[in-house]
Amino acid sequence: MAEELEEQLYDKELLDELLEHHDIDQFREVFLALHIYEQGEYFTASDENKRSVIYQMLSPLEVAEFLEVTELENYDELFETMDAIYASQMLSEMSYDNAVDILNKLPKAKIASLLLMMDKEAAGEIKALLHYEEDTAGGLMTTEYISVSSLMTVNEAMLQLKEQAPSAETIYYIFVVNDRNQLAGVISLRDLIVAENDSYIEDVMNERVISVNVADDQEDVAMVVRDYDLLALPVVDYQNHLLGIITIDDIVDVIDEEASEDYSKLAGVSDIDSTDDSVFSTARKRLPWLAALTIMGMGTATILGSFQDTLEQVALLAAFIPIIGGMAGNSGTQSLAVVVRGISTGEIEGQSKFRLALREAGSGLLTGLCCAILLFIIICVVYKEPVLAGIVAFSLTIAMTVATLAGALVPIIMHRINIDPAVASGPFISTINDIISMLIYFGLATAFMSYLM
Amino acid sequence: MAEELEEQLYDKELLDELLEHHDIDQFREVFLALHIYEQGEYFTASDENKRSVIYQMLSPLEVAEFLEVTELENYDELFETMDAIYASQMLSEMSYDNAVDILNKLPKAKIASLLLMMDKEAAGEIKALLHYEEDTAGGLMTTEYISVSSLMTVNEAMLQLKEQAPSAETIYYIFVVNDRNQLAGVISLRDLIVAENDSYIEDVMNERVISVNVADDQEDVAMVVRDYDLLALPVVDYQNHLLGIITIDDIVDVIDEEASEDYSKLAGVSDIDSTDDSVFSTARKRLPWLAALTIMGMGTATILGSFQDTLEQVALLAAFIPIIGGMAGNSGTQSLAVVVRGISTGEIEGQSKFRLALREAGSGLLTGLCCAILLFIIICVVYKEPVLAGIVAFSLTIAMTVATLAGALVPIIMHRINIDPAVASGPFISTINDIISMLIYFGLATAFMSYLM
Known part of the structure; x- marks a missing residue:
């Protein structure tokens, strides 16, 4: 619906045509009748050449109005094509908080030169606001109140x-x-x-x-x-x-941003707002994280390698590696998500955290038991191996209990020592739980080896 | 900070004491001086006995004011302890949209009886609003505009x-x-x-x-x-x-709610706002999903079981099951997250979806290749088995490519056929990718068996 609505509301082709023919009066009439959000959409979709024509047709104030509500990919680029005096006039026409947000994205030297050309009053107010950290109340506020x-x-x-x-x-x-x-x-x-x-x-x-x-x-x-x-x-x-x-309006953006941040970290993606990136920049962004997980995964491989004797004697043990590791990962991620989101929405307070971790472990034990019984029955029926079924089921129960406890405790501890708990991403917890669950599974299998053969 | 602020702002003990001594004048003075949000907080923390005293001390209008901004766990319970006439008066004092939100949480018979006792005008407006679906514009709107x-x-x-x-x-x-x-x-x-x-x-x-x-x-x-x-x-x-x-203010709640929904589904949790639940209700909520995943996981086990001969001959193959399955799961979840969030924030439009899926697959191929090279080197150094290293590396590359493609395509297809793409949760995609990656890995290993021994 929202997409349709936007399409109905402005005629991109007409604007392009007027721009191309340098028809100032007509362009201004059509463009300025748009909602500033649509003006921003049109501007965002325009290339550098079109933008430089737009600057000739509109006043710094008119450009300031829509740039205030528009999020651009690259502000550096914007100020390179825009005349410096025009740019500083435009910035001083904006709400101070928005001007500061934009300036914060530029290199220090550029900021200083823009502030120099700005009118004194605006420059003073903006300089004062620039001192605050971006993600604090000071970084969000404006001084234009009554x-x-x-x-x-x-x-x-x-x-x-x-x-x-x-x-x-x-x-x-x-x-x-x-x-x-x-x-x-x-x-x-x-x-x-x-x-x-x-x-x-x-x-x-x-x-x-x-x-x-x-x-x-x-x-x-x-x-x-x-x-x-x-x-x-x-x-x-x-x-x-x-x-x-x-x-x-700034708070709506913060809520959106914080929720996206938690979400991306759960998936182990550094920057969720990247659907416009190329294959290469997407791959480059994700690679460090995936490479780290590969090395962590080698830990699991090394552990399994050390149980090679057990595996050689009962090859069927290997068939249940993915299900035990996967279920530990799944239930650990559930606990992680509940705790991380609970912390960041403020739902979880000081004292209840330890109890929450215990509840998660309890729920891991209960669900683990149920899934284990299900698995025990299936394995007995399909493979007719009750001892193997017992080992798998027992391992699953313990693995899921430990996984939920880890999924809950890791973010709680991180929060306690002032690290953003969302950094403990889903893949990280899953890999940790892989290692733990394989130790449990093959430890048990090796112990009960004599019954298996 | 927010917690501190709330603690500073109201004195729960004092209110409790005044309530206990039935000191109406003092209680009203202290309570009504609070912000309605704090009034709601106090009410939420009170048990049934305290609440019934509160009803005696406050007018329906005064209770309506804070209940409008308070989210209760159980509205059924609320209306059982509250006198029916008092309740209907209170509801008619609320904004119509909030009254409708509350009524929607009650059984049909209860709604009808409350509407009957309400004043005619409010009842009429509320009845009209009750017809709209809760998650549509109609369900959000109020008729109290100028x-x-x-x-x-x-x-x-x-x-x-x-x-x-x-x-x-x-x-x-x-x-x-x-x-x-x-x-x-x-x-x-x-x-x-x-x-x-x-x-x-x-x-x-x-x-x-x-x-x-x-x-x-x-x-x-x-x-x-x-x-x-x-x-x-x-x-x-x-x-x-x-x-x-x-x-x-209603939109802020919607954004919060929708973001939490996407987040919970990524983690495979049905209801993220459940940090207050008991162990049993948590386990009951998660069990259906975990049981389904267990059965899907048996698919992976069956496939691996069918490669038992291969496993018996080269037991070391089993050591790399978790890393290949895990990495496919991780990169598939990344793609899933980017696409689901892109769809639900409206960032992804009609035509670019197919290109996005290709980009994801491309990024899977690139990151897969890099991780595979890393893994190849490690395995050659640690185990001195170049053929095994080659098979593992090649499988990892293909598994990660297919996993990212699946992670992107599944939500795109679901969106196309009008299913909420967020239903394709992380654990679901991970399990699918487990099956695919094991087929690739053991297919390759079996094919190159002669070189491995």
């Missing part, structure tokens, strides 16, 4: 709002500060509209304002916005001075 | 806004309809505030309003809201009549 003093009347606040509105990122929350610029409260535009004109802001504002610290991690910030259903969230320093605000 | 006629002046619209504001879900977008209630445009409160009082709405409104159809899937709706950075999105029927709106 704030009023708690001592103003509703009427005075309304006048200030109308004045500040053109440059504000949102006008739907008005933040209230005291005389030392400390966050004192918040009032929604909705409440401001229905309030009496001559009441004081401090009497109508909501004093229980939710805020985050400038150094807070973006994942925690996203949780606050989601849980409290906020459209904008104020950011303060350690002395509660109001520094900026974070708006919900 | 709409004005295109023929009104800005001043008239402002008056209408003030009148409708108390019951509206958002007042920041005002939707404009023509005389047949068809969606004609939109104007933001921001633009309305800065517009001249006596201009006509049709002259100041934005005619290029983005809307979705009532039957559209919630995943597509979420993409539109995210891409266009909207705070609210109008929902229309096939004749473009305005039916309701969807607000961004």
